[in-house]
Amino acid sequence: MVHALEQIHDLLKPNGYLIDIHPSGELVEFILPLDGDEQLIGYMQETDDYIEYHQANDALDATVTSGLFQMVESGEIEFLTHANSFDDLKTFLDENWSDAIITDDVVANAKEFEKKYGESKVTLREKVRIGLLKVLRGIKGWRNQP
């Protein structure tokens, strides 16, 4: 990851900026939206237990510490994926999110709440981190330093 950030640094103009968007690493939620309220269905698991997102945070921090970039601004947003049904969302995730794990408990909860509330639409809620980093010249030769 740090190597990729070094490559990006080299592809940017001296006054350029990097915008990084990646999941924060907080658990992703399945939500049943209700009228003015919501019901938590459960959490999505990942095969690597979200570790890659924490590694991404560490890699960004490393490039700031080493003087490649300066963090100008960092924030968090909610990224919502809406589906007409839990089955639709599951199919979408199976096709597009290769390391997503939807446990049997979550599937059972989705069916139970759909029956209980008479609402089939579901939402996937992810917390996403957006960072703006400014190119710095870097400390010459820092990459070779221990």
Add this chain to the structure above:
Amino acid sequence: MTILLDPEHNESNALFSLPIAWTGKSVLEIGSGDGRLTWRYAKKVAHVIALEPDSDKHAAALANQPQGFEHVRFANLGLDAFAKTSIEKFDLALLSWSL
């Protein structure tokens, strides 16, 4: 199957609230996927090169490209391959869910 990704535009609103200028800028997007986010900012900038190593997603981006976005070029490449050959320097790099 109807799936809506960020219809609230929280992602693009957050991008446009960053303290940077977009107009006239050259952008390197890394991990452009099917172009979902690309279409949301590309009108604001002068030139985009959007990298996507996955062939299916790259093909989807080409198929989805609307008119008026001729200044956006999709490349079926990863960052590593692109960095080895590119001599262009960009104003902005957008790491789009790909770090």
